[in-house]
Amino acid sequence: xxxxxxxxxxxxxxxxxxxxxxxxxxxxxxxxxxxxxxxxxxxxxxxxxxxxxxxxxxxxxxxxxxxxxxxxxxxxxxxxxxxxxxxxx
Numbered sequence: 792x793x794x795x796x797x798x799x800x801x802x803x804x805x806x807x808x809x810x811x812x813x814x815x816x817x818x819x820x821x822x823x824x825x826x827x828x829x830x831x832x833x834x835x836x837x838x839x840x841x842x843x844x845x846x847x848x849x850x851x852x853x854x855x856x857x858x859x860x861x862x863x864x865x866x867x868x869x870x871x872x873x874x875x876x877x878x879x880x
Contacts, residue, residue, distance in 0.1 A: 828859035 810830045818833045835852040842848035 827863055828856060831856040831859050 809827065810833065812825075814833070815825050815829055818836065820829055820832060820836075824832060831852070835849060835856050838849035838852050
């Protein structure tokens, strides 16, 4: 179950629940991919393995994961812009 979306300005961020380190290691998620979107990567990888990595399978899971990654990038970019604006002042 995911938490309710956070409203920030004009955007709505859907933050995924953090996955425990044990769950990520059991799913063999590389350290570089263990972020706030890892909860979506685990079912995506399971779907990919079941469908032998067919590109037209697992589209919903892939879209959810890529959207999470994009929103996370947007959030981090906004934080950097805000930090730079504070440094200039």
